Amino acid sequence: MAPEAIPAHSARPSAPDLVEDRRRAALEVYESEDVPTWRRSGFWTTSLRGLDLDVLEPKRYEPGLPQLDLGDDEHSALIVQRGASVVHTDLNDDQIVVMPLEQAVEEHADLVAEHFGRRLPHDESKFAAGTAAFWTGGVFIHVPKNARVEKPIQVVWLIDEPNTAQWAHTLVVVGEHAEVRIREFFLGGDFEGQALHSGAFELYADTGAQVDLAHYQDWGSADVYDLSTRRVEVGRDARVKWVPIHLGGHLTKQTLDIITAEPGSDMRHTGMYFTERDEHLDLFTTDKHEAGHTTGDTVWKGALTGESRASYEGLIHIVPKAPEVDTYLQTHQMLLSPKAKGDAIPSLIVEVDNVKASHGGTVGELDPEQIFYMMTRGISRAEAVRVLVEGYFEEVVMRLDDPGLEQLVRRRISEKLARAEDQVREFIGERAEAS
Amino acid sequence: MTLEVQNLHVRTEEREILHGVDLVVKKGETHALMGPNGSGKSTLANTLMGNPNYEVTEGRILLNGDDLTEADPDERARAGLFMAFQYPATIPGVSVANFMRMAMNAGREEPIKVKEFGALLKKNMELLKIDRAFTSRYLNEGFSGGEKKRAEILQLAMLQPEFAVLDETDSGLDIDALRIVSEGVNAMRGDDRGFLIITHYTRILNYVKPDFVHILINGKIVREGGSELADELEDKGYEFVREEVGASGA
Numbered sequence: 001m002a003p004e005a006i007p008a009h010s011a012r013p014s015a016p017d018l019v020e021d022r023r024r025a026a027l028e029v030y031e032s033e034d035v036p037t038w039r040r041s042g043f044w045t046t047s048l049r050g051l052d053l054d055v056l057e058p059k060r061y062e063p064g065l066p067q068l069d070l071g072d073d074e075h076s077a078l079i080v081q082r083g084a085s086v087v088h089t090d091l092n093d094d095q096i097v098v099m100p101l102e103q104a105v106e107e108h109a110d111l112v113a114e115h116f117g118r119r120l121p122h123d124e125s126k127f128a129a130g131t132a133a134f135w136t137g138g139v140f141i142h143v144p145k146n147a148r149v150e151k152p153i154q155v156v157w158l159i160d161e162p163n164t165a166q167w168a169h170t171l172v173v174v175g176e177h178a179e180v181r182i183r184e185f186f187l188g189g190d191f192e193g194q195a196l197h198s199g200a201f202e203l204y205a206d207t208g209a210q211v212d213l214a215h216y217q218d219w220g221s222a223d224v225y226d227l228s229t230r231r232v233e234v235g236r237d238a239r240v241k242w243v244p245i246h247l248g249g250h251l252t253k254q255t256l257d258i259i260t261a262e263p264g265s266d267m268r269h270t271g272m273y274f275t276e277r278d279e280h281l282d283l284f285t286t287d288k289h290e291a292g293h294t295t296g297d298t299v300w301k302g303a304l305t306g307e308s309r310a311s312y313e314g315l316i317h318i319v320p321k322a323p324e325v326d327t328y329l330q331t332h333q334m335l336l337s338p339k340a341k342g343d344a345i346p347s348l349i350v351e352v353d354n355v356k357a358s359h360g361g362t363v364g365e366l367d368p369e370q371i372f373y374m375m376t377r378g379i380s381r382a383e384a385v386r387v388l389v390e391g392y393f394e395e396v397v398m399r400l401d402d403p404g405l406e407q408l409v410r411r412r413i414s415e416k417l418a419r420a421e422d423q424v425r426e427f428i429g430e431r432a433e434a435s
Numbered sequence: 436m437t438l439e440v441q442n443l444h445v446r447t448e449e450r451e452i453l454h455g456v457d458l459v460v461k462k463g464e465t466h467a468l469m470g471p472n473g474s475g476k477s478t479l480a481n482t483l484m485g486n487p488n489y490e491v492t493e494g495r496i497l498l499n500g501d502d503l504t505e506a507d508p509d510e511r512a513r514a515g516l517f518m519a520f521q522y523p524a525t526i527p528g529v530s531v532a533n534f535m536r537m538a539m540n541a542g543r544e545e546p547i548k549v550k551e552f553g554a555l556l557k558k559n560m561e562l563l564k565i566d567r568a569f570t571s572r573y574l575n576e577g578f579s580g581g582e583k584k585r586a587e588i589l590q591l592a593m594l595q596p597e598f599a600v601l602d603e604t605d606s607g608l609d610i611d612a613l614r615i616v617s618e619g620v621n622a623m624r625g626d627d628r629g630f631l632i633i634t635h636y637t638r639i640l641n642y643v644k645p646d647f648v649h650i651l652i653n654g655k656i657v658r659e660g661g662s663e664l665a666d667e668l669e670d671k672g673y674e675f676v677r678e679e680v681g682a683s684g685a
Contacts, residue, residue: 368487373524375508376484376517377534377590378541387537391528391573 015109019116026122026132033126038253038282043341044311046253046282051225056165056196058084058136065090066158070185072404076151079139082158083166086137095147096180101138101169111142115173119231119259120200127227131200134167141182145175145206152181152402159224162193168228172203174211174238181212183405186226186249188219194250199228205238207262213242214400218412219249221277226252234294237264243399246273246281247412257286260294260325269298272396275308275340276416282311289318289325289355296327301396303389304333304340305420312344316357325355333363334392336385337423366428385424386417436462436499438483438516438598438629443494445475445482452478454654455494458631460598465630467640467665470651471673476633477521479651480602483631484508484518498598513542515597519587519604525575531586532556532570535593542594559592563619580607588619598629605639617642637669650676 013021035053038046065080065088077098080088086100097108105112122132139155159166174180186197197219205211211232219226226249234240242258258267267287275281287296296316304310314329333344346359366388374384390413400406417424438460445453452475460466470476482489483496485508496504498514506514526534535556540546547555556570563585575583584604591599601620605613620643624630632643640648640662648664649656652673657680658664668676 367524370524370526372484372486372508373520374526376512376520377538377594378509378512379537380509380541381507383537383541387529388526391526394528 013113015105015112015116018113019105022117022122023133026129029123029129030126030133033129036126040311042343044343046251046280048225048251050223050251051194051196053196055163057163058134058167059161059164061085061087063087066160068156068158068185068187069408070154070156070183070405071408072152072402074151075154076149078154078156080156080158081137081139081166081168083161083164084136086139093149093151095144096149096153097140097142098153099140101140101171102136104140104171108140108142111173112140112171115202115204116171117202118204119202119233120229124229127198128200128229131167131169131198134165135169135200136167138168139170141170141172143174143178143180145178147175147178147180149178149180152183155182155184157184157186157197157199158188159195159197159219159222160189160191162191162195162222164195166195166197168197168199170199170201174203174205174209176206177208178206179210181402183214183216183402186215186217186219188222188224190220191222194223194225197224197226197228199226199230201228201230203232203240205232205234205240207236207238209235209238211238211240212401213240214402214405215244216247216405216409217245217249217252218247221248223250225250226254229255230257232258232267234258234260234265234267236262239266241268241399242270243396244271245396245409246271246283247409247416248276249279249281251280253282255284255286257288258296259288259290260296261290263291263293265291266295267297268399269296270396270399271300272393273302273310273312274393274413274416275302275304275306275310276420277306277308279306279308281309284313284315286315286317287327287329289322289327292321292323292325294322294325294327296325298327298329299395300331300344301393302333302342302344303392304335304342305337305416305423307337307339309340310342314346314359315349316347316359317349318352318355318357320351323352323354325357327357329359331361332392334389335363335365336389336420336427338427368428371428381425381428382421385421385428386414389413389417436597437497438631439497440479440483441495441497443479443482443496444492445478445489446492447489451492452654453482456651456654456656458649458656460629460631462597462629463626464646465624465632465643466647466649467645468631468633468649468651469635469637469665469668472635474651475654476635476651477602480518480600480633483511483600484516485511509541512596516600517591517594517596517598518600518602519584519591521603521606523575523583523587525573527573527576529574530571531574531589534574535590538590538594555593559589562592562622563589564615565589581609581612584608584616585612588616592619592623595623597627598631600631600633602633603635604632605634605636613639614642637665640665652677652680
């Protein structure tokens with residue numbers, strides 16, 4: 001490999017120093033801040049009372065590929081971090097770089113120094129600081145200028161033992177006019193006990209890049225706490241399609257931001273969540289327009305069963321000096337159990353004239369008329385509910401544009417519905433009688 | 436083989452709408468149930484299918500002698516009853532073709548073969564002059580009134596029920612669409628099937644000649660006769676029946 005070009009007037013500290021300095025500064029913040037509780041008007045509180053930080057530890061593992069269901073077997077690269085260790089890296093495309101972030105700090109120092117943490121301040125919150133201080137392994141992806149990567153790059157974060165602390169950082173740099181699909185998975189085994197995934201994800205799409213990004217979270221039935229911040233920056237005339245899928249986690253508190261940073265940048269952000277049992281999901285997304293002539297489209301859909309709690313807040317933020325923005329945000333939420341509770345709140349901050357920005361939101365239940373209609377065709381109530389909920393999510397699922405992954409998501413939705421069949425039937429029955 | 440309604444009383448949360456309706460439809464027969472707005476026509480149709488918004492307080496619904504009064508809608512469908520809705524629900528995310536296959540398989544032990552299904556769908560779409568692209572659209576999403584009605588009749592043709600209730604299928608159709616839909620219905624008439632055509636207007640009855648006509652006013656059947664009754668109604672209007680019934684003290 002040719003030595004990397006070093007800019008003549010670079011006064012920047014080297015990547016290893018930068019990372020170490022950041023760790024030290026972040027540790028101070030982490031240690032000085034209390035464990036947060038998030039409250040919003042009304043009934044909503046996200047509390048980490050149930051999380052015992054003292055028993056958690058970054059568990060190390062020997063290399064080896066665990067058994068995984070990723071929908072597709074085909075990939076241009078696969079990198080797997082189990083607990084605190086990267087246990088598997090497989091690269092089939094020599095255009096791209098996919099390696100542990102620890103390794104990239106040494107081997108791709110300039111790229112790391114230029115981008116690492118640029119959109120993820122280490123002092124944003126206690127857990128952002130914790131991640132900046134304690135991350136191990138990590139994932140680095142570089143798709144160079146003009147590269148066109150056919151098969152998806154798959155990243156897996158796996159927690160399969162209780163008391164695991166996984167401090168995670170993924171850095172993705174997509175060069176000018178490069179085209180790539182990236183799928184990041186968050187998977188848990190069905191163990192007893194608790195674990196923490198505190199994650200940082202940052203993606204920079206340079207001029208004209210085309211990125212198809214999906215996040216697939218299914219932590220399983222263990223008490224996994226997921227406290228993560230993900231930010232995507234879309235450069236000039238670049239386009240990012242981002243599909244986050246939330247299919248499970250004991251408590252999830254995430255901030256997902258997509259920033260159209262330069263003229264001509266475009267984002268499509270389509271997400272879904274399906275909560276069950278006593279899961280607690282708290283999502284805050286921002287569609288932030290920092291430049292004029294940028295476009296956005298955000299759609300989020302959720303469904304709730306059991307005694308789960310789900311809150312989705314979606315913000316469109318258009319800063320001053322960003323005219324001619326055209327963006328839209330809509331959010332829908334469907335309650336499938338009398339004991340589930342949730343809300344879906346779209347909001348808007350527009351600091352400039354001459355933009356097109358609108359939002360809409362609904363919180364509702366299955367329509368008994370739709371169920372009646374389907375039943376008059378001989379379809380059972382349970383089947384009608386399944387079809388209606390799958391149909392509701394289909395708009396999101398099909399945006400994955402990835403048959404294997406789509407099938408995986410559909411199967412998981414259908415399994416969740418089967419588990420909730422009794423409560424859904426009871427709920428619909430009650431509604432029909434009350435109407 | 437009959438669809439039989441005996442002394443049917445039906446109420447919604449607010450009030451009683453049907454006050455004792457009797458009706459017998461035998462296989463091979465086509466009945467028209469006519470009545471002005473608010474007479475209870477759609478209530479009868481919905482009650483026949485088991486819509487949970489309507490409560491039967493008295494009387495029975497029998498299909499081939501089996502009491503279906505308390506049966507769930509899907510059981511009634513599997514027993515051979517079908518309704519073409521006046522206002523069918525939208526089913527987002529489910530294409531016309533997929534919905535149709537699901538409905539057909541609901542009544543079968545073995546799922547229908549893909550080839551057989553495709554051929555049947557093609558034949559029936561030709562019968563109803565429906566464009567091929569139609570089947571990949573989500574059921575009733577963004578459909579015009581006429582498209583919704585055709586989708587209903589397409590389901591009727593695919594499902595081949597023993598008894599079909601057509602709830603105001605003619606309303607909102609232009610003359611060409613009405614003729615096509617009526618031809619579709621006529622093609623399905625035969626000894627092995629009974630029809631109950633519910634309508635406000637006599638228009639559809641010019642194309643689908645009924646064997647019997649019943650007039651429903653204020654939740655009771657007040658006049659019954661052959662197809663000549665529809666002609667009389669066409670000439671004189673519902674006011675005439677109302678006056679006549681009023682005069683006889685009903």
